[in-house]
Each structure stands twice: as C-alpha cells, then as structure tokens.
Amino acid sequence: MADKPRDPGVSIWVRPPRAPRRGSAPTGLSRDRILRAATDLLDAEGVEAFSMRKLAAALDVTPMSVYWYVDNKDELLELALDTALGEMRVDPLAEDAADGDWREHLRLLVHEYRNCFARHPWAAQLAGRYLAIGPNAVAFNTSAVGTLRRTGLEGERLMAALGLVLQFAYGYALVEAQWLGRVKASGRTEDELGLDIRGIAEQADSWYAENADLQPGDDGMAAARERQFEAGLDLALAGIAAAAAAAR
Known part of the structure; x- marks a missing residue:
C-alpha cells in the first residue's frame, strides 16, 4: 500500500477524524506495540532505512494491519517522535x-x-x-x-x-x-580514531598542530x-x- 502524500502543515494531533475502518482490528496488535517496534527499528536502522514493510515484518503482521492504526508513514514517524520525547524526565x-x-x-x-x-x-x-x-x-x-x-x-x-x-x-x-x-x-575506539584523524588534520594544515592545546585531555x-x-x-x-x- 503506497502512502498518500501529506500536507506538511498537517499533524496527526490535529487531523480531522478519519472514517471508521471496516471490519475488526487486527488481533494482538495495538498502537503501543507498533510504536515500540517502530522505535526499536529506527534505533537499529535509522530513518532512511525505515519502511512500513520492515515494521510489519518485525511485528509478524501484514503491512495492511499497521495501516489500521495510522494512515501513512508520516503519521507513524510523528507518533514515534513524540514517543521518544516522552522518555525525558519532566x-x-x-x-x-x-x-x-x-x-x-x-x-x-x-x-x-x-x-x-x-x-x-x-x-x-x-x-x-x-x-x-x-x-x-x-x-x-x-x-x-x-x-x-x-x-x-x-x-x-x-x-x-x-x-x-x-x-x-x-x-x-x-x-x-x-x-x-x-x-x-x-x-576502533573513539580515542584511537581521534588520534588518527588528528594526525591526518595536522598533515593537512599546520593550524591543528599550532593549536594543540585545544585537543582533548x-x-x-x-x-x-x-x-x-x-x-x-x-x-x-x-x-x-x-x-x-x-x-x-
């Protein structure tokens, strides 16, 4: 199912009520479960590699089952963003x-x-x-x-x-x-890579060697x-x- 183009000024938080879905909700699936799986997938693969098909596979459901809860990937990502922000201690x-x-x-x-x-x-x-x-x-x-x-x-x-x-x-x-x-x-470790890059930078321009006091302790x-x-x-x-x- 191809995602519908969405107006950039639209948000899932203020969208008009959508038409009721026909049939019954997919068994064993919920918005919370979808968002947990989406967050895990985004953490593992990033935004660029994320897709609704991969999410459905991680949940062991069909892509159409995910679309029962959201209209498109934009809505899901918007929900995932707020879910991540919910981890902050406020x-x-x-x-x-x-x-x-x-x-x-x-x-x-x-x-x-x-x-x-x-x-x-x-x-x-x-x-x-x-x-x-x-x-x-x-x-x-x-x-x-x-x-x-x-x-x-x-x-x-x-x-x-x-x-x-x-x-x-x-x-x-x-x-x-x-x-x-x-x-x-x-x-490599962070410090190992940092030393390698520092050596390359010093070869590229004397500024880096002249400002060695700015390097990590x-x-x-x-x-x-x-x-x-x-x-x-x-x-x-x-x-x-x-x-x-x-x-x-």
Missing part, C-alpha cells in the same frame, strides 16, 4: 522547580533533551520535519517555559533563551551521534565532550541570567 523536575534555582532546573531539562536525541539520533532528524505538538512535547515545553518565566524574561526574549539552550543541546547531540556512528563503523575524548558541553551550557545560562538582570 514531571519530577517540574515538581522540584518552585523552590529551586531556575538555572539548575533548566540545566537538567537541557540534559534530558540532549540525552533523548543521543539515544535516538533519528528523532533529531525528525525534529522540525514534523510538528512537535504531541502531549510529550507539550509537557516538556510547559516545564521549560515555566522555568524560564522565573527569570523575568517574557515573549520573544524568553523564546530566544529557550531556543539558545535547546538548539545548543540539539546540535551537540546530532553531531555527537554522527561522530559515534563513524567510530562504530571504523572498528589525557582522560580521553568522551570526557572532553562532556566538559565542553557543560562549559557551553554554563556560558548559555550565564548569558540568560545577564539578559534577565538587564531587563529588570
């Missing part, structure tokens, strides 16, 4: 936010955001392609915006602050996933990535705090 953090430092609460949310896309690189590819207006996306946004309102920022300034930290985390996770995929494909590339992420986030939070103070 409610426990929000409960602790009222009396805590907004910086620490926002830091925790940004880590959740980054870790979600690090676990599911395909979700990072889908963000922006589909409207993030599902219940899990709304829950995260509610917590993040509520936290930033405590700074005193409003309107576009608040949204700029939110975009600053979330796009930083998103970009970091996306590049990190690409790099770790390259490491895995190389059959003795504890390896993974530890350096974490330090750089925390340092970058520190700078972003300091900038938000300064902007909020200036606006008072």
